[in-house]
Amino acid sequence: MAVSGDSRRQSLIPNFLYTSSVSPVLNHGGFRRLSYSPMLNHSNTLFPSTSPANQQKNFMIPAPDEPNCMNSRGFYALCTLGGIFRCGIPRVLYTPFDLVKCNMQIHPANFDSIWFGIVGLLKEQGVRGLYTGWVPTLVGYSVHGACLFGFYEFFKKYYSEIAGPEYATKYKTLIYLAGSASAEAIATVALCPFEAVKVRAQTQPGFARGLRDGLPKFIKSEGALGLYKGLVPLWGRQIPYTVMQFAAFERIGKMLYKYLIPTPKNECSPHLKLNVSFAAGHVTAVLCAIVSHPADTLFSFLNNSKGATVREAAKKFGVWGVSTRGILIRMIISGPLIGGEWGTREVFSM
Numbered sequence: 001m002a003v004s005g006d007s008r009r010q011s012l013i014p015n016f017l018y019t020s021s022v023s024p025v026l027n028h029g030g031f032r033r034l035s036y037s038p039m040l041n042h043s044n045t046l047f048p049s050t051s052p053a054n055q056q057k058n059f060m061i062p063a064p065d066e067p068n069c070m071n072s073r074g075f076y077a078l079c080t081l082g083g084i085f086r087c088g089i090p091r092v093l094y095t096p097f098d099l100v101k102c103n104m105q106i107h108p109a110n111f112d113s114i115w116f117g118i119v120g121l122l123k124e125q126g127v128r129g130l131y132t133g134w135v136p137t138l139v140g141y142s143v144h145g146a147c148l149f150g151f152y153e154f155f156k157k158y159y160s161e162i163a164g165p166e167y168a169t170k171y172k173t174l175i176y177l178a179g180s181a182s183a184e185a186i187a188t189v190a191l192c193p194f195e196a197v198k199v200r201a202q203t204q205p206g207f208a209r210g211l212r213d214g215l216p217k218f219i220k221s222e223g224a225l226g227l228y229k230g231l232v233p234l235w236g237r238q239i240p241y242t243v244m245q246f247a248a249f250e251r252i253g254k255m256l257y258k259y260l261i262p263t264p265k266n267e268c269s270p271h272l273k274l275n276v277s278f279a280a281g282h283v284t285a286v287l288c289a290i291v292s293h294p295a296d297t298l299f300s301f302l303n304n305s306k307g308a309t310v311r312e313a314a315k316k317f318g319v320w321g322v323s324t325r326g327i328l329i330r331m332i333i334s335g336p337l338i339g340g341e342w343g344t345r346e347v348f349s350m
Helices: 073-093 095-106 114-129 134-170 172-203 211-222 224-228 231-259 270-302 310-324 327-348
Strands: 026-028 031-033
Touching: 073 095, 073 134, 073 327, 095 114, 095 134, 095 172, 095 270, 095 327, 114 327, 134 172, 134 211, 172 211, 172 224, 172 231, 172 270, 211 224, 231 270, 231 327, 270 310, 270 327
Parallel strands: none
Antiparallel strands: 026 031
16 A cells, blocks of 8 residues: 655544545535545545555545544534533633623613623622523533534535535535534524523523523423524524624635735644634624624513513614624624634644
Protein backbone atom coordinates (compact mmCIF):
# COMPACT_ATOMS: atom_id res chain seq x y z
CA MET A 1 0.00 0.00 0.00
CA ALA A 2 1.58 3.28 -1.11
CA VAL A 3 1.39 6.12 1.36
CA SER A 4 1.62 9.82 0.66
CA GLY A 5 4.02 10.55 3.49
CA ASP A 6 3.62 14.28 3.99
CA SER A 7 -0.16 14.25 3.85
CA ARG A 8 -1.08 12.39 7.02
CA ARG A 9 -2.97 14.53 9.48
CA GLN A 10 -3.74 14.07 13.12
CA SER A 11 -7.39 14.01 14.08
CA LEU A 12 -9.18 14.29 17.39
CA ILE A 13 -12.00 12.14 16.03
CA PRO A 14 -11.58 8.42 16.91
CA ASN A 15 -10.46 6.25 14.02
CA PHE A 16 -13.39 3.85 14.37
CA LEU A 17 -15.71 6.56 13.07
CA TYR A 18 -14.20 6.41 9.59
CA THR A 19 -15.62 3.99 7.09
CA SER A 20 -13.74 2.06 4.46
CA SER A 21 -16.54 0.96 2.17
CA VAL A 22 -15.88 1.08 -1.56
CA SER A 23 -18.00 3.75 -3.19
CA PRO A 24 -17.59 6.60 -5.71
CA VAL A 25 -15.82 9.74 -4.61
CA LEU A 26 -18.23 12.42 -3.45
CA ASN A 27 -17.41 15.76 -1.96
CA HIS A 28 -20.54 17.62 -1.10
CA GLY A 29 -22.84 18.58 1.67
CA GLY A 30 -20.01 19.35 4.05
CA PHE A 31 -18.67 15.82 4.22
CA ARG A 32 -16.24 13.78 2.20
CA ARG A 33 -16.63 10.19 1.11
CA LEU A 34 -13.27 8.90 -0.10
CA SER A 35 -12.83 5.56 -1.75
CA TYR A 36 -10.87 3.80 -4.46
CA SER A 37 -11.26 5.08 -7.98
CA PRO A 38 -8.88 4.93 -10.97
CA MET A 39 -9.25 8.73 -11.28
CA LEU A 40 -8.66 9.43 -7.57
CA ASN A 41 -5.65 11.68 -7.11
CA HIS A 42 -6.01 13.34 -3.70
CA SER A 43 -2.73 14.08 -2.02
CA ASN A 44 -4.09 13.12 1.38
CA THR A 45 -5.36 9.69 0.34
CA LEU A 46 -3.70 6.38 0.97
CA PHE A 47 -4.10 4.35 -2.21
CA PRO A 48 -4.65 0.60 -2.24
CA SER A 49 -2.24 -1.69 -3.97
CA THR A 50 -2.83 -2.55 -7.62
CA SER A 51 -3.83 -6.08 -6.72
CA PRO A 52 -7.44 -6.69 -7.86
CA ALA A 53 -8.24 -8.30 -4.54
CA ASN A 54 -6.88 -5.37 -2.62
CA GLN A 55 -8.79 -2.93 -4.80
CA GLN A 56 -11.99 -4.20 -3.17
CA LYS A 57 -10.81 -4.14 0.42
CA ASN A 58 -8.06 -3.33 2.88
CA PHE A 59 -7.52 0.28 1.82
CA MET A 60 -7.25 3.13 4.31
CA ILE A 61 -7.69 6.89 4.35
CA PRO A 62 -6.25 9.41 6.79
CA ALA A 63 -8.52 11.63 8.83
CA PRO A 64 -10.15 14.12 6.42
CA ASP A 65 -11.23 17.66 7.22
CA GLU A 66 -14.68 16.36 8.12
CA PRO A 67 -15.25 12.75 9.07
CA ASN A 68 -16.87 10.36 6.61
CA CYS A 69 -19.21 8.81 9.10
CA MET A 70 -22.66 10.09 8.31
CA ASN A 71 -24.19 6.70 8.96
CA SER A 72 -22.19 6.14 12.12
CA ARG A 73 -24.00 6.10 15.44
CA GLY A 74 -20.74 7.07 17.09
CA PHE A 75 -20.52 10.26 15.05
CA TYR A 76 -24.07 11.31 15.92
CA ALA A 77 -23.27 10.54 19.55
CA LEU A 78 -20.28 12.89 19.34
CA CYS A 79 -22.47 15.58 17.74
CA THR A 80 -24.94 15.19 20.59
CA LEU A 81 -22.23 15.38 23.23
CA GLY A 82 -20.62 18.33 21.48
CA GLY A 83 -23.95 20.15 21.38
CA ILE A 84 -24.34 19.73 25.14
CA PHE A 85 -20.92 21.18 25.86
CA ARG A 86 -21.17 23.93 23.25
CA CYS A 87 -24.69 25.11 24.14
CA GLY A 88 -25.82 23.95 27.59
CA ILE A 89 -22.83 24.63 29.82
CA PRO A 90 -21.76 28.03 28.36
CA ARG A 91 -25.35 29.32 28.61
CA VAL A 92 -25.36 28.76 32.38
CA LEU A 93 -22.41 31.13 32.75
CA TYR A 94 -24.47 33.91 31.16
CA THR A 95 -27.59 33.35 33.29
CA PRO A 96 -27.25 36.72 35.13
CA PHE A 97 -27.18 38.60 31.82
CA ASP A 98 -30.10 36.59 30.48
CA LEU A 99 -32.01 37.32 33.69
CA VAL A 100 -31.49 41.07 33.28
CA LYS A 101 -32.36 40.87 29.57
CA CYS A 102 -35.71 39.20 30.23
CA ASN A 103 -36.60 41.73 32.91
CA MET A 104 -35.59 44.64 30.68
CA GLN A 105 -38.08 43.31 28.15
CA ILE A 106 -40.92 42.77 30.64
CA HIS A 107 -40.30 45.43 33.31
CA PRO A 108 -38.63 48.33 31.47
CA ALA A 109 -39.41 50.84 34.24
CA ASN A 110 -37.41 48.90 36.83
CA PHE A 111 -34.68 47.66 34.48
CA ASP A 112 -33.72 50.62 32.36
CA SER A 113 -30.06 49.58 31.95
CA ILE A 114 -27.85 46.52 32.25
CA TRP A 115 -25.77 47.91 35.11
CA PHE A 116 -28.67 49.10 37.30
CA GLY A 117 -30.50 45.85 36.59
CA ILE A 118 -27.62 43.76 37.92
CA VAL A 119 -27.05 46.05 40.91
CA GLY A 120 -30.76 46.05 41.76
CA LEU A 121 -30.98 42.25 41.63
CA LEU A 122 -27.89 41.92 43.79
CA LYS A 123 -29.41 44.19 46.45
CA GLU A 124 -32.77 42.44 46.42
CA GLN A 125 -31.80 38.78 45.94
CA GLY A 126 -28.06 38.49 46.39
CA VAL A 127 -25.64 36.57 44.17
CA ARG A 128 -27.85 33.50 44.25
CA GLY A 129 -30.71 35.48 42.78
CA LEU A 130 -28.64 36.32 39.71
CA TYR A 131 -28.69 32.64 38.79
CA THR A 132 -32.44 32.17 38.98
CA GLY A 133 -33.42 29.78 36.19
CA TRP A 134 -29.99 28.24 35.69
CA VAL A 135 -31.31 24.66 35.86
CA PRO A 136 -33.91 25.01 33.04
CA THR A 137 -31.24 26.92 31.12
CA LEU A 138 -28.75 24.07 31.50
CA VAL A 139 -31.22 21.30 30.69
CA GLY A 140 -33.02 23.19 27.94
CA TYR A 141 -29.96 24.31 26.00
CA SER A 142 -28.21 20.97 26.48
CA VAL A 143 -31.18 19.23 24.85
CA HIS A 144 -31.33 21.99 22.26
CA GLY A 145 -27.64 21.70 21.41
CA ALA A 146 -27.80 17.92 21.21
CA CYS A 147 -30.70 18.09 18.75
CA LEU A 148 -29.28 21.01 16.77
CA PHE A 149 -25.86 19.60 15.97
CA GLY A 150 -27.04 16.02 15.58
CA PHE A 151 -29.91 16.85 13.20
CA TYR A 152 -27.78 19.41 11.36
CA GLU A 153 -25.40 16.69 10.26
CA PHE A 154 -28.34 14.45 9.35
CA PHE A 155 -30.14 17.07 7.26
CA LYS A 156 -26.91 18.21 5.63
CA LYS A 157 -26.34 14.67 4.38
CA TYR A 158 -30.01 14.12 3.52
CA TYR A 159 -30.36 17.28 1.42
CA SER A 160 -27.02 16.62 -0.27
CA GLU A 161 -28.17 13.18 -1.36
CA ILE A 162 -31.45 14.62 -2.68
CA ALA A 163 -29.58 17.27 -4.67
CA GLY A 164 -27.00 14.86 -6.05
CA PRO A 165 -23.21 15.35 -6.23
CA GLU A 166 -23.21 18.13 -8.84
CA TYR A 167 -25.88 20.37 -7.31
CA ALA A 168 -24.79 19.57 -3.75
CA THR A 169 -21.38 21.02 -4.56
CA LYS A 170 -22.77 23.95 -6.54
CA TYR A 171 -25.34 24.94 -3.90
CA LYS A 172 -23.44 23.83 -0.81
CA THR A 173 -24.17 27.02 1.13
CA LEU A 174 -27.91 26.73 0.53
CA ILE A 175 -27.83 23.11 1.67
CA TYR A 176 -25.99 24.12 4.83
CA LEU A 177 -28.58 26.80 5.55
CA ALA A 178 -31.50 24.47 4.85
CA GLY A 179 -29.92 21.85 7.12
CA SER A 180 -29.38 24.33 9.93
CA ALA A 181 -32.94 25.68 9.66
CA SER A 182 -34.46 22.19 9.69
CA ALA A 183 -32.34 21.15 12.63
CA GLU A 184 -33.21 24.31 14.54
CA ALA A 185 -36.93 23.78 13.97
CA ILE A 186 -36.69 20.44 15.76
CA ALA A 187 -34.26 21.65 18.43
CA THR A 188 -36.57 24.57 19.28
CA VAL A 189 -39.45 22.21 20.01
CA ALA A 190 -37.20 20.47 22.54
CA LEU A 191 -36.09 23.79 24.04
CA CYS A 192 -39.49 25.50 24.32
CA PRO A 193 -40.83 24.02 27.61
CA PHE A 194 -37.60 24.70 29.49
CA GLU A 195 -37.30 28.21 28.10
CA ALA A 196 -40.92 28.94 29.10
CA VAL A 197 -40.30 27.87 32.70
CA LYS A 198 -37.05 29.82 32.80
CA VAL A 199 -38.69 33.05 31.64
CA ARG A 200 -41.56 32.70 34.12
CA ALA A 201 -39.14 32.06 37.00
CA GLN A 202 -36.94 35.01 36.03
CA THR A 203 -39.68 37.59 35.44
CA GLN A 204 -42.18 36.66 38.17
CA PRO A 205 -40.48 37.06 41.57
CA GLY A 206 -41.41 34.20 43.86
CA PHE A 207 -42.87 32.00 41.13
CA ALA A 208 -40.15 29.35 41.35
CA ARG A 209 -36.44 28.85 41.89
CA GLY A 210 -35.96 26.66 38.87
CA LEU A 211 -37.12 23.63 36.96
CA ARG A 212 -38.08 21.26 39.78
CA ASP A 213 -40.71 23.53 41.29
CA GLY A 214 -41.34 25.73 38.25
CA LEU A 215 -42.41 23.04 35.78
CA PRO A 216 -45.26 21.61 37.92
CA LYS A 217 -46.48 25.13 38.74
CA PHE A 218 -46.48 26.13 35.11
CA ILE A 219 -48.39 23.01 34.03
CA LYS A 220 -50.88 23.44 36.87
CA SER A 221 -51.49 27.04 35.83
CA GLU A 222 -51.72 26.69 32.05
CA GLY A 223 -51.68 22.98 31.24
CA ALA A 224 -49.00 21.03 29.41
CA LEU A 225 -49.81 22.73 26.11
CA GLY A 226 -49.20 26.08 27.77
CA LEU A 227 -45.50 25.25 27.72
CA TYR A 228 -45.66 25.61 23.94
CA LYS A 229 -47.75 28.76 23.61
CA GLY A 230 -44.58 30.68 22.73
CA LEU A 231 -43.34 28.13 20.19
CA VAL A 232 -44.01 30.28 17.11
CA PRO A 233 -42.13 33.34 18.48
CA LEU A 234 -39.37 31.00 19.64
CA TRP A 235 -39.10 29.63 16.11
CA GLY A 236 -39.02 33.24 14.97
CA ARG A 237 -36.09 33.83 17.29
CA GLN A 238 -34.09 30.65 16.93
CA ILE A 239 -34.32 29.87 13.21
CA PRO A 240 -33.24 33.32 11.92
CA TYR A 241 -30.55 33.41 14.62
CA THR A 242 -29.13 30.04 13.60
CA VAL A 243 -29.38 30.63 9.85
CA MET A 244 -27.71 34.03 10.19
CA GLN A 245 -24.99 32.47 12.32
CA PHE A 246 -24.21 29.79 9.73
CA ALA A 247 -24.54 32.22 6.84
CA ALA A 248 -22.46 35.07 8.25
CA PHE A 249 -19.74 33.63 10.46
CA GLU A 250 -17.48 32.02 7.87
CA ARG A 251 -17.92 34.91 5.44
CA ILE A 252 -16.96 37.41 8.13
CA GLY A 253 -13.98 35.25 9.06
CA LYS A 254 -12.83 35.18 5.43
CA MET A 255 -13.13 38.97 5.22
CA LEU A 256 -11.03 39.36 8.37
CA TYR A 257 -8.30 37.14 6.92
CA LYS A 258 -8.50 38.95 3.58
CA TYR A 259 -8.43 42.55 4.77
CA LEU A 260 -6.93 42.57 8.28
CA ILE A 261 -4.60 39.57 8.55
CA PRO A 262 -1.51 39.80 6.34
CA THR A 263 -0.79 36.07 6.67
CA PRO A 264 -2.78 33.34 4.86
CA LYS A 265 -5.02 31.35 7.19
CA ASN A 266 -3.14 28.08 6.69
CA GLU A 267 0.03 29.82 7.89
CA CYS A 268 -1.51 31.49 10.93
CA SER A 269 -0.84 30.26 14.45
CA PRO A 270 -3.59 28.44 16.37
CA HIS A 271 -3.74 31.39 18.77
CA LEU A 272 -4.36 33.86 15.93
CA LYS A 273 -7.02 31.61 14.37
CA LEU A 274 -8.81 31.43 17.70
CA ASN A 275 -8.74 35.23 18.05
CA VAL A 276 -10.16 35.63 14.54
CA SER A 277 -12.96 33.20 15.42
CA PHE A 278 -13.86 35.24 18.52
CA ALA A 279 -13.80 38.48 16.54
CA ALA A 280 -15.99 37.01 13.79
CA GLY A 281 -18.31 35.64 16.48
CA HIS A 282 -18.89 39.08 17.96
CA VAL A 283 -19.64 40.65 14.58
CA THR A 284 -21.97 37.77 13.76
CA ALA A 285 -23.71 38.20 17.12
CA VAL A 286 -24.76 41.73 16.17
CA LEU A 287 -26.43 40.47 13.00
CA CYS A 288 -28.04 37.51 14.79
CA ALA A 289 -29.49 39.75 17.49
CA ILE A 290 -30.93 42.20 14.97
CA VAL A 291 -32.84 39.58 12.98
CA SER A 292 -34.09 37.59 15.97
CA HIS A 293 -34.69 40.05 18.79
CA PRO A 294 -38.32 41.09 18.11
CA ALA A 295 -39.40 37.46 18.40
CA ASP A 296 -37.31 37.08 21.56
CA THR A 297 -39.16 39.98 23.19
CA LEU A 298 -42.52 38.49 22.22
CA PHE A 299 -41.55 35.10 23.62
CA SER A 300 -40.54 36.64 26.95
CA PHE A 301 -43.77 38.64 27.13
CA LEU A 302 -46.01 35.64 26.34
CA ASN A 303 -44.41 33.49 29.01
CA ASN A 304 -44.31 36.15 31.70
CA SER A 305 -47.94 35.68 32.67
CA LYS A 306 -51.02 33.66 31.88
CA GLY A 307 -53.17 35.11 29.11
CA ALA A 308 -50.52 37.43 27.67
CA THR A 309 -50.89 38.10 23.95
CA VAL A 310 -48.77 39.45 21.10
CA ARG A 311 -51.21 42.34 20.67
CA GLU A 312 -50.68 43.40 24.28
CA ALA A 313 -46.91 43.33 23.78
CA ALA A 314 -47.13 45.48 20.65
CA LYS A 315 -49.47 47.93 22.42
CA LYS A 316 -47.27 48.17 25.52
CA PHE A 317 -43.85 48.52 23.88
CA GLY A 318 -44.51 49.55 20.29
CA VAL A 319 -42.54 48.28 17.31
CA TRP A 320 -39.35 50.03 18.41
CA GLY A 321 -39.53 48.71 21.94
CA VAL A 322 -40.24 45.14 20.83
CA SER A 323 -37.27 45.34 18.46
CA THR A 324 -34.74 46.94 20.80
CA ARG A 325 -35.52 46.29 24.50
CA GLY A 326 -32.59 44.25 25.79
CA ILE A 327 -30.94 43.85 22.39
CA LEU A 328 -27.57 45.14 23.59
CA ILE A 329 -27.32 42.53 26.30
CA ARG A 330 -28.22 39.82 23.77
CA MET A 331 -25.31 40.97 21.65
CA ILE A 332 -23.05 40.79 24.71
CA ILE A 333 -24.24 37.26 25.45
CA SER A 334 -24.17 36.02 21.86
CA GLY A 335 -20.71 37.29 20.94
CA PRO A 336 -18.68 35.01 23.24
CA LEU A 337 -21.14 32.15 22.70
CA ILE A 338 -20.87 32.20 18.89
CA GLY A 339 -17.14 32.89 18.99
CA GLY A 340 -16.63 30.12 21.53
CA GLU A 341 -18.68 27.59 19.56
CA TRP A 342 -16.87 28.20 16.30
CA GLY A 343 -13.54 28.67 18.06
CA THR A 344 -13.96 25.20 19.56
CA ARG A 345 -14.63 23.87 16.08
CA GLU A 346 -11.47 25.64 14.86
CA VAL A 347 -9.37 24.09 17.63
CA PHE A 348 -10.68 20.58 16.92
CA SER A 349 -10.00 20.94 13.22
CA MET A 350 -6.36 21.95 13.67
